[in-house]
Amino acid sequence: MTLIRTSAPAVEPVTLMEAKAHLRIAHASEDTLIGALIRAAREDVERTTGLALIDQAWRLVLDGWPPGDAVAIARHPVRQILSVTTFGSEGEASILDPMHYQLDSLSRPARLRFDRKPDRLRVMNGIEVDFRAGFGEAGPDVPDLIKRAMLQLVAHWYEFRASFGAEDQPASYPRGYDRLIASYRARRL
Known part of the structure; x- marks a missing residue:
């Protein structure tokens, strides 16, 4: 059994403006970096929880x-x-x-x-x-706890962006992140 994403989400659950407000950044010089951190945070949350946050197409091959x-x-x-x-x-x-x-x-x-x-x-x-x-076509469709977890990841990774090399990422996760996504993790009996 193999899962293949055939169409990526059209938007991110957290906007650049939301992330910059969370980080308290007013300038635009690091917009590219913050955008990449948002995408990485979504991918990490999706991988960890087994969720598709924003509508996307998949193929299951048996x-x-x-x-x-x-x-x-x-x-x-x-x-x-x-x-x-x-x-x-x-x-x-x-x-x-x-x-x-x-x-x-x-x-x-x-x-x-x-x-x-x-x-x-x-x-x-x-x-x-x-x-x-996916939960829907736009960020407001995604549960707030998941968006809060993404913002925590973005802020944490932004803060420690120069401390670790690219090969060491993600170097750590913020405190409380696991609690935010815990109810969305797939459980095994």
């Missing part, structure tokens, strides 16, 4: 038919299944009719259940599920 005719989708929240493509033993592509699968987007991880199994799939990468995930 080798074989899922046991129990259902597959868990590890990126959250899943908003829409765009398509399900199966590849036959000769490599021929076939798009599954949406009537033959059902999405449970309320669960975490989301579950996609199929009601019919294709005849034969190719040995590797036989199924591709394209889906859209």
Whole structure:
């Protein structure tokens, strides 16, 4: 099972203006750096929590038919299944009719259940599920605790930007960061 992001978010959950206000910076000389820190903070929060903050497109690639005719989708929240493509033993592509699968987007991880199994799939990468995930299209759609965690990361990394080399980043995380994202982490039983 492989997850591939096929379309990155169009905007960041935290704007440059919000980050500069948090940092109490009025000049524009470090806007590029702050913008890069915002992007890095989003990527770190998404990696740590398994979330997609702003709408983005993903592809889940499976080798074989899922046991129990259902597959868990590890990126959250899943908003829409765009398509399900199966590849036959000769490599021929076939798009599954949406009537033959059902999405449970309320669960975490989301579950996609199929009601019919294709005849034969190719040995590797036989199924591709394209889906859209994210809280919404803009920053206000993202929960405030996550945005606060991002601002903490941006401020921390900005403060210690000269203390560590690029190969040592991220050198540390701010106190309280883990508490802010704790309720959004994917839990295992």
